Amino acid sequence: MLRKTILHPLHKEAGAKLMDFAGWEVPVQFTSLSEEHNQVRSDIGIFDVSHMGELFCRGEKAFEFLQRVTSNDLSKLKIGKAKYSLLLNEEGGVVDDLIIYRLSEDSFFICANASNAEKDFTWLSAQNREGVELLNQTESFGQIAIQGPNAEKILSRHYEDFDISGLGFFSFLEIGDATNGGTIVARTGYTGEDGFEVFLPTESTPQLWKELIGLGAKPIGFGARDTLRLEAALPLHGHELREDLPAKSSNVSCAVKFKKKDFVGKEALERIQKSGIEFTLIGVEVEGRGLVREGMELFFNDEKVGWVSSGTQTPTLGKAIGLGFVKTELAIFGQELFANIRNRMVPVRTVELPFYRRG
Amino acid sequence: MWYTKEHEWIAKVDGSYKMGITDYAQSELGDVVFVDFPDAGAEFAQGETALNVESVKAVSDVYLPIAGKILAVNEALNDSPQLINESPVADGWLLEVDVADEAQLDTLMNEEDYKSYVSELSK
Structure with a gap:
């Protein structure tokens, strides 16, 4: 109920x-x-x-x-x-x-x-x-x-x-x-x-x-x-x-x-x-076609390196964006990764957060 | 024009079949921002997921109403996915299909049946 x-x-x-x-x-x-x-x-x-x-x-x-x-x-x-x-x-x-x-x-x-x-x-x-x-x-x-x-x-x-x-x-x-x-x-x-x-x-x-x-x-x-x-x-x-x-x-x-x-x-x-933090939160922008959604896997050089924790198409910016976690050594701005979107490997790039800041 | 319980439509236009999602489906989905098309030539069974339509809030599977082969996809939706919201039949159709067996159309709803099906859902 x-x-x-x-x-x-x-x-x-x-x-x-x-x-x-x-x-x-x-x-x-x-x-x-x-x-x-x-x-x-x-x-x-x-x-x-x-x-x-x-x-x-x-x-x-x-x-x-x-x-x-x-x-x-x-x-x-x-x-x-x-x-x-x-x-x-x-x-x-x-x-x-x-x-x-x-x-x-x-x-x-x-x-x-x-x-x-x-x-x-x-x-x-x-x-x-x-x-x-x-x-x-x-x-x-x-x-x-x-x-x-x-x-x-x-x-x-x-x-x-x-x-x-x-x-x-x-x-x-x-x-x-x-x-x-x-x-x-x-x-x-x-x-x-x-x-x-x-x-x-x-x-x-x-x-x-x-x-x-x-x-x-x-x-x-x-x-x-x-x-x-x-x-x-x-x-x-x-x-x-x-x-x-x-x-x-x-x-x-x-x-x-x-x-x-x-x-x-x-x-x-x-x-x-x-000892070092295994995963670090990042923001990604989708460079290929599609949207990233919660639970999708992130890849680098064919190796699974993280996952998407939230994702959508942003109404303000008109782009597909997501938050997610990757291995800490890859958590740098501009890192090229791939998201597994329904078995298609789609290029994404890590970007600075937040995606939107009020003027 | 024929309809499925999952809110797809299929219709014969100029000798070939086109399919898409209904007005009810687009309004439930909200603003469509992406269509994940299958490749031309791909074949699907009746009721099999042929593509995904994605709105800001969710991804939806779209099923092929009857078995067939994809002849073409509506390329205009790559740049203007919102056509599905604005005009889900005329401009926002999804696929052109080479239908395998027209007899399968008999398993679908006609317009009148679909209308009463939707009005039941909206109650």
Whole structure:
């Protein structure tokens, strides 16, 4: 049985095509994937991401706990700021990627991937020697992402009593008490554009959705969400981040701080660093005819040297692109490789990431 | 014109058969960005995958509605795959086929049957 967000009836009413994603029935597109993609790049789009997980970590030792069980350094994280971080296992593999929001000195809000929220909660609970309070509040929260160059303008009109424009990247406003029916408005996103993510009580979510549409925002499906994040080379857990691949492989060094005294997975990553990382994340552009897709193999001199983890045709650039992993010695820009596209060897070339950067 | 449950069409045009995907299929697929054609001369059994049509979001197998040999492919789609979305029959046809056994057409749906089949799916 697929789970449905509270906005599901509105998506059906709007004529969206639906699909299964991480155990949820979500809208894949409302009008056309390319149109929706371009809408976000040029104007504003809104995404129903209520399936995402919301956790709280509170208590006197909440900071010490999160500092130890996640890979980024939270020591300079001020109240009202957020940080991208990873939950690593003892082998340095990625259990999940998270955004951690500091609500107060000893209270943190965590946004986790939908399919991982329950696993993360269990994982965190099992590591909890500091005696912090952990809550999984996924059911109580809806989430809407407002993305695109006009996101600030539209959202400011909705929250006219608050300084939305004054929010810097990875800053947030807490309206009311987030642990008790309040709302978090964060300047974060997953599209490569400017934008916001609003976490609010589930029952209030339909009203905000309708009001934003009333203000001129267009609903965007998961099809465009994937092409947008792929152009911006933002990793997707299960594709570019995996439990069975060390975080060092995945081009997320910004979220792994070795200067930190100790954190789960550090030892393994330091060991791997010394012995060399077998595979490294790369971006490829297809030079021949065809598209690369997840799971396709990459070859060099007739030898299998890696695989594609995500791939599509980019609506903004009009090219077939992909993310993937290759043997580290081949992870250099301009490396010529071949992708096995349905038993045809098609030339591809590694390129600099991201594929798209906003102007 | 005949139709398959997998949303291909086949029709006799100027003495030879052309096939493609239906309007319903193109709208389900979304923006087509690539067509992976078979070689001319290749032979396929009825219902066998003859080519792939790829949209931004997914790859779809396209089956040959009845057995036959590929005489030609619609080269215009190499540069303009979106013709499949804009005009899935007239401009966005896929293959010209030398049909092996016309009697196999009887196993397919006619226009009326296909229309009611699609309206059932859309419910």
